[in-house]
Amino acid sequence: MNELQLKVLELLKEDARRDAELIATMLDHPVEEVKEAIAAMEQEHIIVKYATVVNWSKVDDEKVTALIEVQITPERGRGFEGIAERIYLYPEVKSVYLMSGAYDLLVEVEGKTLKEVASFVSNKLSPIDAVLSTKTFFILKKYKQDGIIFEENEGDHRLMVSP
């Protein structure tokens, strides 16, 4: 990863719709180099996807999200990898992290209703042999995600014209 790639990443992280032309201007680099940097990062899966951050609470079609602490018996030779994969392959699982501390995996699960998420835990997650225990925490409100504040109070309060 070179310096240009890092700068490009920072600009894309702020707004994924910025094109190579704009980024090249902002960084004062030839547009070809910026295009190459982006292509290389896509190739290496440094840039995994250009997704949209959605505030689902503003959408009628509401969702329920839970964070689940999962304790696991690791497998000989594979550690947590195999179990983690078995869990993250479910489409309702949005993220999986291996954690230090009192439990092993933190699993984010999304569903349409509380019941749906509860059913995922009891019918799919808990029955996995290696899973020792689960603790489910439902998310009541998202204030900030990936550095983005959902209800922005810090809008532009400046005077329209000032000296």
Add this chain to the structure above:
Amino acid sequence: MIKGKSQGTSIPVQRQSMADYLSPLVRDIKPSGIRRFFDLVSTRKDIITLGVGEPDFVTPWHVREAAVYALESGKTQYTSNAGMPALREAIGQYLDDSFSVEYDPASEILVTVGGSEAIDLALRALITPGDEILIPEPCYISYSPITALSGGVPVGIETFAADNFKLRAEQLQAVITPRSKVLILCYPSNPTGGIMTYEDWLPIAKLVEENDLIVISDEIYAELTYGEKHVSFASMPGMKDRTILVSGFSKAFAMTGWRMGYACGHKEIIAAMLKIHQYTVMCAPIMAQYAALEALQHGLEEKDRMVESYNQRRRLVVKGFREIGLDCHEPQGAFYAFPSIASTGMSSETFAQRLLEEAGVAAVPGDVFGLGGEGHLRCSYATSVTQLTEALDRIGNFVHQLKQG
């Protein structure tokens, strides 16, 4: 009230209206052109503004939090007139580290209510009525009116886009008379974005010395330079005692509303300014002083990030204007581009007004900044990339239609 009864003594002049009570010094100040434009902009909705002379960042949270903590711990009193000793020491250290100028926190640094107060204090401390105050223009709008308030005579010095709005020795020499006393410098410049390098300063410093001038150097944009690092006029050989360095936290640390500035200079001049300061404002607000201290102690990295972000937007805007076909010299400091709109054949005021009405973009007409400003437009790029891109599109379409029609 107007025809107040005299109790024995006679009123020398019969006053006809309230205006007659006003000091002629105040009455004769022209209303600022920027104010007139502001009123016009305020009537409009859905516009994109490039007219804002302040950062688009909110003060970093750790700085705000320091002020909150100061309030929670009951820091609600006066401070020493010159500002908290800890803050003056931090300012001294910062100026030494960043711009290689050394000041004694005990006698050569004064914390003021914004850089604006520092400029006012300096002019009041120095001016004897009739003194000529030399001001390179286009420049920040307050120097001339404040000069006039103290009975000084502002003398503008026109600078030019072709020269990146630098001040040249010949131009300065041409306006010096036996009455010249003070030279006010503001580089990096609002509104032009022009800067002065070490080599640019040398001949100016020589003239200052030869003509026994005092310099008020407004370096509020010192941190916002792109490429060349800012050279403080006070750091030039022999200039420290002749210079009152004025700066503050507004632009570098995104703290405009806190009104935190400072002045540094020879202890006799600072003592004179302190005398006015203690009788007029006592001291700068204590909670704002704590915030400023936090900014100096832990805010330098955040500042660097903000400067990098301005630089990215600066490139975008300069390229945008050039593609539209408007001449735009490369602004190397502050957060303004100052493109020429002369090719449209319109005055700055007409252009700005029509741009506002027909394209929904607000930018300040250059003529409000004095000599050399006519034919230009001040565009602040301290606004989001999305807004800048949209504004450039709109300006492009507007100029394109003008040239066709």
